[in-house]
Amino acid sequence: MQILLIGEFSRLHNSLKEGLQKLGHDVVLVGNGDLFKQFPSDIDLSIKTCNKPILLFIRKAIHKLTNFDIADLEVAYKFRKALKKLHHFDVVQLINEDALSIHPKLQIPLLKKLFTQNKKLFLLSCGDDFINISHYLKEKEAYSVLSPYLNNKALKKQFDYCLKYISPAYKKLHEFIYKHSCGVIASDMDYHIPLIGNSAYLGLIPNPINTDKIPFEPINVTDKIHIFHGINTLSQIKKGSHFFIEALEVIQKKYGNKVEIHTTYNLPYNQYIEVYNQAHIVLDQLYSFDQGYNALEAMAKGKVVFTGAEKEWLNYYNLAENTVAINALPDVKYIVEKLEWLIENPALIKDISKNARDFIEKEHHYILIAEKYLKIWGCTC
Numbered sequence: 001m002q003i004l005l006i007g008e009f010s011r012l013h014n015s016l017k018e019g020l021q022k023l024g025h026d027v028v029l030v031g032n033g034d035l036f037k038q039f040p041s042d043i044d045l046s047i048k049t050c051n052k053p054i055l056l057f058i059r060k061a062i063h064k065l066t067n068f069d070i071a072d073l074e075v076a077y078k079f080r081k082a083l084k085k086l087h088h089f090d091v092v093q094l095i096n097e098d099a100l101s102i103h104p105k106l107q108i109p110l111l112k113k114l115f116t117q118n119k120k121l122f123l124l125s126c127g128d129d130f131i132n133i134s135h136y137l138k139e140k141e142a143y144s145v146l147s148p149y150l151n152n153k154a155l156k157k158q159f160d161y162c163l164k165y166i167s168p169a170y171k172k173l174h175e176f177i178y179k180h181s182c183g184v185i186a187s188d189m190d191y192h193i194p195l196i197g198n199s200a201y202l203g204l205i206p207n208p209i210n211t212d213k214i215p216f217e218p219i220n221v222t223d224k225i226h227i228f229h230g231i232n233t234l235s236q237i238k239k240g241s242h243f244f245i246e247a248l249e250v251i252q253k254k255y256g257n258k259v260e261i262h263t264t265y266n267l268p269y270n271q272y273i274e275v276y277n278q279a280h281i282v283l284d285q286l287y288s289f290d291q292g293y294n295a296l297e298a299m300a301k302g303k304v305v306f307t308g309a310e311k312e313w314l315n316y317y318n319l320a321e322n323t324v325a326i327n328a329l330p331d332v333k334y335i336v337e338k339l340e341w342l343i344e345n346p347a348l349i350k351d352i353s354k355n356a357r358d359f360i361e362k363e364h365h366y367i368l369i370a371e372k373y374l375k376i377w378g379c380t381c
Contacts, residue, residue, distance in 0.1 A: 001374070004086060004118065005029045007095030008039045009127055010293035012187060015208040019370030028089075030082065032075065032101060043082045045100070047071045072102035079110050087117035091377045094121070094181075097129040097165070097174050104173035115180045120381045122202075123177055123184045125191035130174035133165045135194035143330060144190075145238045145287050158237050182381035185373075189290035189313050202376055204316075207296055208369035209360050214300040219280055219353040221346040224260045227251070227339070228279035228303075230272055230294070231265050240286030240330050244306070247335035248283075255343050279303055280349055281342060286328045289313055296364055299325060299356035304342065304349050306335065317363060323352065324359045 003020055005013040008031035017027040031041035050059050050071035063069050079100060092114065100107050115121055125132065128145070136144035149159040156163070164170055178184070183202040186192040195201040229248060231241050248261050264275055272294075276282055281304045284295040288308030291299065295307035309327035314320070321327070326338050342349055 001025045001090045001377075002088065003027045004089040004092045005095070006092065006114075007031055007099030007101075008041060009095055010207075011039055011297075012124075012126060012207055012293060013093075013095055014039060015210045015366045016370060016373065018210050018213075019208050019366035019368075020374070022367050023370055023374070025374075028086070030079070030086070043085075045075050045078050045082075047074055050074050068103065072106055075100060075102050076106045076110060080113075083110070083113055083117070086114060089118045090120065092118045092121045093373075094123050094177065096124060096127045097177055098170070104169040108173060108176055111177070111180075120377060121177075121181045122377060122380075123181045124187055125184050125195060126187040128162045128165050129191075130165050130171055131198065132191055132194040133162055137166070141193065141289075143287050147287050147330065148237050148240070155237065161234075162238070183376075185376065188292070189310070189316065190288050190308065193289065193312065202380060205369060205372045205376070206364050207291075207293055208366040209296050209300050209364040210366040211300055211361060212366075214297060216300070216302050216357045217277070219302055219304075219350050221280060221349060224258060225281065225343055225346065225349070226260045226262065226279045227281045227283065228262045228276045229264075229283040230267060230276060231263065233266055238287065239284075240328070243286055243330050243332050243335060244283045244328075246332045247339065250332070250336050251339050251343070255340075258343055273297075276303065277301070280353075281339070282306070284328070286330045291325065295325070296360060300360040300364075302353040302357050304352045305356065306338070317359070319359075324355045325352075 003025055005017060005027060008014060008029065013029055013031070017029050020027045028043065029041045030043040030045060031039055032045040032047070049055060059070050100110065133146070136146040139150060146159065146162060149155045178200055181200070183200050184195065184198070185202050186195055186204045187207050188204070192204040227248065229244050248263070251259060252261055262275060262279065264272070267275065276298060282295070282298040284298065284305050284307035285292060289310040290313045291305070291307045291309070295305045298305045304326065306326045306328040309325040328335065
């Protein structure tokens, strides 16, 4: 098959591409690198011209006055140029409803052209979109990525990115994509739950992890326990980073002779990986029921990860609590207690580490996941 993957926010499409290629398929990935993460792609849409010093100043000024980012025009131009080569694919998959990360008024005409010159279109619910943000605003679950905003409306500005998906422009983009697609696939439980009962929903396919590129590193705690907290300042409120920061302050005071704490900010993907290679324990995120991509890659390496591991996830995969990952809650005392439990019982770190790798191999292996995508793509439309 000829497969076109549009967008990249985590490494999901890169790993899926690698799995599909192992199975003999031809794959082209279009992406913008996702800012500082610098994910690779075959066709690069990353912003370069508008990030040059003089234009960047103008770009910021225009955005402040009009709320329009002129860099969208650069991305749109690059994608329009690429469209000449993006035709006759058997499957096109969008990483998200905002796969090109540009304003819907620019994005819809480009996607319309893309859809007309290719065959099947599929959409991933991976990250914020109209359906899940609408669902989270109804507060049907115990918590969500919107919980900080729902608990404190003064944070609205920090949640503009999430809330844009329910604006008229992005609702129109959502409706346009749903109208032209064969259906939507969820990448984890946080996107699965809001889609239950939706007629376009095709099911959950877990994130693919290329375990061939992530060697398992058996944990053997001989000295201090290394704890890593990598912060992305653009999403730190959504991920509940301040709960981890406060908990680590308590741990540092109580167990300074037993732990080594590493906290970083906005590292490019490759540097991020290098730092957390040293860690035994990785603090990922709160407000989620399932693991995001960073957590899954850390688990593949054999890290003990504090992340989403709620009962819905445990039930879905038939797992016992705290055997594969530690469910992180927005509660400093709870996080401290779980960290203390591991620090006082280092043998548990070794056990959970092995279980985490086994889980990734069983449920997230990139070739297994690629086969699941191929099945859905082949059976739909």
